[in-house]
Amino acid sequence: xxxxxxxxxxxxxxxxxxxxxxxxxxxxxxxxxxxxxxxxxxxxxxxxxxxxxxxxxxxxxxxxxxxxxxxxxxxxxxxxxxxxxxxxxxxxxxxxxxxxxxxxxxxxxxxxxxxxxxxxxxxxxxxxxxxxxxxxxxxxxxxxxxxxxxxxxxxxxxxxxxxxxxxxxxxxxxxxxxxxxxxxxxxxxxxxxxxxxxxxxxxxxxxxxxxxxxxxxxxxxxxxxxxxxxxxxxxxxxxxxxxxxxxxxxxxxxxxxx
Numbered sequence: 001x002x003x004x005x006x007x008x009x010x011x012x013x014x015x016x017x018x019x020x021x022x023x024x025x026x027x028x029x030x031x032x033x034x035x036x037x038x039x040x041x042x043x044x045x046x047x048x049x050x051x052x053x054x055x056x057x058x059x060x061x062x063x064x065x066x067x068x069x070x071x072x073x074x075x076x077x078x079x080x081x082x083x084x085x086x087x088x089x090x091x092x093x094x095x096x097x098x099x100x101x102x103x104x105x106x107x108x109x110x111x112x113x114x115x116x117x118x119x120x121x122x123x124x125x126x127x128x129x130x131x132x133x134x135x136x137x138x139x140x141x142x143x144x145x146x147x148x149x150x151x152x153x154x155x156x157x158x159x160x161x162x163x164x165x166x167x168x169x170x171x172x173x174x175x176x177x178x179x180x181x182x183x184x185x186x187x188x189x190x191x192x193x194x195x196x197x198x199x200x201x202x203x204x205x206x207x208x209x210x211x212x213x214x215x216x217x218x219x220x221x222x223x224x225x226x227x228x229x230x231x232x233x234x235x236x237x238x239x240x241x242x243x244x245x246x247x248x249x250x251x252x253x254x255x256x257x258x
Contacts, residue, residue: 046099048132049075051106058102058128063121066096069170069203073225077201078103080223080232084166084199085109089156091167093145093186098125100168105134110163113156115141115149145171146182153193164197167235173205191235200235203228 045057046068060068069077077100078085086108092101093115101112116122122142129135141148156165167190175183190200200218206227223230 046097047071048103048106050078051103051108053102053106053132053134056106056132058097058099058132059124060097061124063124065118066121068097068099070225070228073203073228073230074099074103076223076225077230078107080230081166081199081201084164087163089113089160089163089165091115091149091153091165091190093149093167093169094171095125095140096121098128098140100170101138102128102132102134104166104168105137109137109166111137111139113139113141113152115143115145117142117144146186149186150189150193153190157193157195160195162195164199165194166198167194167200168203169200170203176204194235198235200231200233202231204231205229 043062044060046060048054048056048058049071060066085104087110088104090101090104090109090112092098092104092112095101095114095116098112098114098116101114105112114122114125116125119142122140126135126140129138129140141152169187169190171183187200206224206229218233218235220231220233223232
């Protein structure tokens with residue numbers, strides 16, 4: 001992509017004007033309930049919540065296509081995952097600002113692979129990684145996730161066949177309705193390739209999740225935070241018997257397995 005297309009995001013999630021175009025990470029302003037996509041927000045700083053980079057800041061340049069995940073939701077996500085993050089390989093598949101992958105690196109992940117289709121957004125992400133001193137533990141793929149991620153996962157599995165992964169799967173909300181087949185295919189490929197002990201964390205809008213999208217044999221643990229839903233599950237049949245920290249905690253009265 002040579003020019004910036006309007007997207008919008010949830011945890012930095014992006015989308016183009018054409019809701020059927022793949023890759024990228026965002027929600028529209030209509031979906032997020034916030035600003036019009038035509039208005040650039042004031043540049044601001046995001047912060048790392050915990051870990052070795054605690055309280056360090058990185059740039060959100062105000063791109064209207066990106067809306068980073070709220071701190072409270074990001075903190076809850078990593079509190080739930082707990083020690084599963086340590087020494088794991090993380091995949092931030094629709095990266096945007098990369099706040100989720102950056103948080104994981106701060107909390108002890110071995111490496112994060114970011115995938116972001118928009119070149120200008122990926123450039124800001126690379127600059128943030130360098131400024132935080134974690135660029136050597138990061139890979140930024142400027143590519144369509146549907147095309148780039150499966151072969152990259154296969155290569156990573158060959159390189160480190162036994163190191164668990166945590167896959168952050170937070171596509172544009174509209175994709176759950178407009179592109180359920182490509183999303184399902186990507187998720188199924190990830191499940192087949194991932195090493196034993198790997199987990200999936202998914203973010204979606206509370207009312208935009210077609211139940212048929214989720215394979216019935218996955219033990220989803222669902223949490224609701226306002227209009228945001230987090231779903232966490234082991235993605236291989238050989239996932240560790242020990243559950244993530246605080247997995248039984250409820251985020252709201254509506255929390256519970258699907």
